[in-house]
Amino acid sequence: xxxxxxxxxxxxxxxxxxxxxxxxxxxxxxxxxxxxxxxxxxxxxxxxxxxxxxxxxxxxxxxxxxxxxxxxxxxxxxxxxxxxxxxxxxxxxxxxxxxxxxxxxxxxxxxxxxxxxxxxxxxxxxxxxxxxxxxxxxxxxxxxxxxxxxxxxxxxxxxxxxxxxxxxxxxxxxxxxxxxxxxxxxxxxxxxxxxxxxxxxxxxxxxxxxxxxxxxxxxxxxxxxxxxxxxxxxxxxxxxxxxxxxxxxxxxxxxxxxxxxxxxxxxxxxxxxxxxxxxxxxxxxxxxxxx
Amino acid sequence: xxxxxxxxxxxxxxxxxxxxxxxxxxxxxxxxxxxxxxxxxxxxxxxxxxxxxxxxxxxxxxxxxxxxxxxxxxxxxxxxxxxxxxxxxxxxxxxxxxxxxxxxxxxxxxxxxxxxxxxxxxxxxxxxxxxxxxxxxxxxxxxxxxxxxxxxxxxxxxxxxxxxxxxxxxxxxxxxxxxxxxxxxxxxxxxxxxxxxxxxxxxxxxxxxxxxxxxxxxxxxxxxxxxxxxxxxxxxxxxxxxxxxxxxxxxxxxxxxxxxxx
Amino acid sequence: xxxxxxxxxxxxxxxxxxxxxxxxxxxxxxxxxxxxxxxxxxxxxxxxxxxxxxxxxxxxxxxxxxxxxxxxxxxxxxxxxxxxxxxxxxxxxxxxxxxxxxxxxxxxxxxxxxxxxxxxxxxxxxxxxxxxxxxxxxxxxxxxxxxxxxxxxxxxxxxxxxxxxxxxxxxxxxxxxxxxxxxxxxxxxxxxxxxxxxxxxxxxxxxxxxxxxxxxxxxxxxxxxxxxxxxxxxxxxxxxxxxxxxxxxxxxxxxxxxxxxxx
Numbered sequence: 046x047x048x049x050x051x052x053x054x055x056x057x058x059x060x061x062x063x064x065x066x067x068x069x070x071x072x073x074x075x076x077x078x079x080x081x082x083x084x085x086x087x088x089x090x091x092x093x094x095x096x097x098x099x100x101x102x103x104x105x106x107x108x109x110x111x112x113x114x115x116x117x118x119x120x121x122x123x124x125x126x127x128x129x130x131x132x133x134x135x136x137x138x139x140x141x142x143x144x145x146x147x148x149x150x151x152x153x154x155x156x157x158x159x160x161x162x163x164x165x166x167x168x169x170x171x172x173x174x175x176x177x178x179x180x181x182x183x184x185x186x187x188x189x190x191x192x193x194x195x196x197x198x199x200x201x202x203x204x205x206x207x208x209x210x211x212x213x214x215x216x217x218x219x220x221x222x223x224x225x226x227x228x229x230x231x232x233x234x235x236x237x238x239x240x241x242x243x244x245x246x247x248x249x250x251x252x253x254x255x256x257x258x259x260x261x262x263x264x265x266x267x268x269x270x271x272x273x274x275x276x277x278x279x280x281x282x283x284x285x286x287x288x289x290x291x292x293x294x295x296x297x298x299x300x301x302x303x304x305x306x307x308x309x310x311x312x313x314x315x316x317x318x319x320x321x322x323x324x325x326x327x328x329x330x331x332x333x334x335x336x
Numbered sequence: 337x338x339x340x341x342x343x344x345x346x347x348x349x350x351x352x353x354x355x356x357x358x359x360x361x362x363x364x365x366x367x368x369x370x371x372x373x374x375x376x377x378x379x380x381x382x383x384x385x386x387x388x389x390x391x392x393x394x395x396x397x398x399x400x401x402x403x404x405x406x407x408x409x410x411x412x413x414x415x416x417x418x419x420x421x422x423x424x425x426x427x428x429x430x431x432x433x434x435x436x437x438x439x440x441x442x443x444x445x446x447x448x449x450x451x452x453x454x455x456x457x458x459x460x461x462x463x464x465x466x467x468x469x470x471x472x473x474x475x476x477x478x479x480x481x482x483x484x485x486x487x488x489x490x491x492x493x494x495x496x497x498x499x500x501x502x503x504x505x506x507x508x509x510x511x512x513x514x515x516x517x518x519x520x521x522x523x524x525x526x527x528x529x530x531x532x533x534x535x536x537x538x539x540x541x542x543x544x545x546x547x548x549x550x551x552x553x554x555x556x557x558x559x560x561x562x563x564x565x566x567x568x569x570x571x572x573x574x575x576x577x578x579x580x581x582x583x584x585x586x587x588x589x590x591x592x593x594x595x596x597x598x
Numbered sequence: 599x600x601x602x603x604x605x606x607x608x609x610x611x612x613x614x615x616x617x618x619x620x621x622x623x624x625x626x627x628x629x630x631x632x633x634x635x636x637x638x639x640x641x642x643x644x645x646x647x648x649x650x651x652x653x654x655x656x657x658x659x660x661x662x663x664x665x666x667x668x669x670x671x672x673x674x675x676x677x678x679x680x681x682x683x684x685x686x687x688x689x690x691x692x693x694x695x696x697x698x699x700x701x702x703x704x705x706x707x708x709x710x711x712x713x714x715x716x717x718x719x720x721x722x723x724x725x726x727x728x729x730x731x732x733x734x735x736x737x738x739x740x741x742x743x744x745x746x747x748x749x750x751x752x753x754x755x756x757x758x759x760x761x762x763x764x765x766x767x768x769x770x771x772x773x774x775x776x777x778x779x780x781x782x783x784x785x786x787x788x789x790x791x792x793x794x795x796x797x798x799x800x801x802x803x804x805x806x807x808x809x810x811x812x813x814x815x816x817x818x819x820x821x822x823x824x825x826x827x828x829x830x831x832x833x834x835x836x837x838x839x840x841x842x843x844x845x846x847x848x849x850x851x852x853x854x855x856x857x858x859x860x861x
Contacts, residue, residue, distance in 0.1 A: 199424050203458025204443070207450045210457065213464055214449065214486055279464040342695055370691065532713045539722070557711070561690045575665055575690050582667040586624035593625070 084229025103258030124319035167253025343371030352401035376559030432505030438497035617672035650831035704772035
């Protein structure tokens with residue numbers, strides 16, 4: 046709502062979810078274009094948010110343009126709901142959107158995340174909003190926008206595959222372990238954001254919608270539900286994910302992404318699920334079964 | 337002409353002109369070339385020969401004229417009338433352009449092997465072992481030591497960089513090869529070796545080759561037909577030995593006699 | 599096909615009609631007429647000897663037949679499998695094809711390319727003619743043997759060969775492809791007696807196979823052994839140095855207008 050006069054300054058001073066409706070519409074338009082062209086980076090008019098750029102302003106704007114009164118918002122950072130950044134983003138939306146928030150992946154309708162994808166597969170009514178610092182997967186090849194645009198336009202991705210070739214030649218395997226580039230819907234190559242490559246397979250034919258926001262770079266892109274997402278590889282050197290040497294010491298999971306914690310000066314270490322909600326839920330289930 | 341090696345016309349340029357502000361780099365050039373042929377384009381600096389090559393190679397749009405490619409039975413393309421995506425697709429697979437400066441044709445931050453096989457990866461090749469084998473094969477064919485396959489082009493001598501560039505151009509099996517001063521900047525003995533290699537390659541692969549050079553000896557060695565360019569125009573054309581031994585045009589006579597005096 | 603052109607007789611391989619050659623050197627503003635109104639007919643099995651004093655234009659005429667020198671007037675018809683070709687009006691592709699399939703040129707010296715082996719020198723013209731690779735290799739081997747080039751030399755570049763050896767490789771190359779018209783410019787000049795005889799035998803063989811030969815021989819004795827007809831250029835050509843060049847030596851300024859008038 047655009048204030049019509051100064052008397053409206055007595056009000057909250059901002060629209061629902063902080064952004065005015067016009068801005069929200071333009072962001073949603075950009076999102077629609079992104080959904081229509083899976084993996085293609087759509088430019089958008091990124092605006093000032095009460096968060097420094099580089100801290101998730103892109104994702105913040107996406108969430109702000111989508112969130113409504115019926116939504117339940119979950120925000121995680123490195124898999125944890127209680128991380129500082131995640132917590133402050135949640136309280137921001139509580140304030141400007143009167144939003145209901147949750148830590149439960151199963152309960153959430155919008156999940157904003159940095160650096161991880163939740164272990165639990167998404168449903169078709171859920172939207173994942175990822176924070177992306179550098180949306181351009183070809184940036185590692187050249188700083189020139191003209192060149193990266195041309196490469197995307199002509200699907201001229203040879204040079205990116207050359208990097209894989211060089212890695213295999215030098216290290217016998219691809220050295221990249223996070224922000225591992227993917228081909229979306231068989232066409233555009235995209236950066237999945239700095240998630241560990243462990244999470245890449247989760248994007249393939251996910252039932253939920255994944256939206257990627259880069260505020261500083263002013264780009265938004267999307268992976269619509271049930272879209273094919275392949276991590277780049279060679280036929281004879283197929284993509285593979287990290288394996289952990291132990292199970293989660295809290296919930297016993299052998300399938301989730303684990304954080305390594307050093308517990309003492311003697312170098313003792315424990316492995317714990319990075320996805321806190323996943324871990325807690327498993328612990329409850331285990332306890333419930335025990336009774 | 338169906339006997340021997342001379343095949344059908346594979347590239348035809350008609351009335352190609354390139355006008356820059358205040359300068360007509362190419363002026364109404366018409367030429368054609370057949371599979372199995374080597375056409376030499378000779379001229380001094382500023383004659384427009386390099387500009388012409390770029391127009392033929394699909395990287396510089398001429399301000400007038402057409403460039404037609406006949407790449408397969410019935411498939412006939414007007415290079416500058418199709419949309420850019422199609423043109424990129426055609427040039428990537430059918431035309432190899434060897435630049436005068438190897439740095440324009442090589443990725444200096446990628447290994448030699450990587451440089452050679454990148455065009456294949458760009459075209460969709462996804463088997464590492466096969467790519468590696470192709471890289472090794474081309475290193476051998478271009479007489480580059482296999483020790484260098486994982487080294488960077490910046491570590492190579494000028495002659496080696498030229499050979500690497502040629503390998504990179506040939507790996508996709510283009511029907512047309514365009515070379516801009518293939519022996520420029522090389523010592524005489526290195527030149528001789530490269531020319532020999534080129535002659536063998538031209539015989540082996542059924543390609544049409546256009547060599548642009550200011551060096552008449554190079555033209556004589558590689559080409560059967562020559563075009564002489566001056567100030568953007570073709571002043572004389574014909575058999576290589578005829579142009580060099582019995583030049584008709586005043587400019588050609590001057591070029592030839594100047595070369596002989598050296 | 600030129601409406602005025604009279605086709606070759608069934609056994610004619612080469613016919614020149616009213617062929618002239620003038621060299622125009624633009625820089626010196628000089629025009630030099632070397633050959634005028636030459637006509638000649640050569641049949642299969644003939645070995646024509648082009649005779650005449652040095653400088654009269656024998657090599658020039660050979661080069662005109664081959665297309666190395668450009669002919670501006672007259673007609674030079676060569677019989678090919680696909681009809682008669684007029685070298686004077688043919689486009690470069692036709693001439694390239696003509697040289698591959700029909701007309702061979704053997705000069706006094708082998709043009710040596712550094713890393714091409716003697717075997718490849720002889721092999722290449724055969725391959726380019728479309729001859730099957732195995733057959734071509736066999737032919738090349740047999741030609742080299744015939745001309746006395748030891749097998750251990752075949753994989754070497756002729757660069758290190760003696761002049762005589764090089765020339766024998768040259769002959770092998772020229773005759774291996776069984777061209778129907780052969781132009782020989784002093785082919786035996788650098789050979790000793792024994793090797794000369796080898797070459798003469800090769801020439802006779804080609805003639806027996808129905809080839810036509812136009813040759814310039816340095817040595818009268820050699821010529822007598824194989825030539826079937828003498829053609830003396832002295833009697834058919836007119837060497838004419840234009841008055842312009844003579845004037846050039848005496849009074850340069852006047853020469854310009856004279857030179858302009860000469861062509």
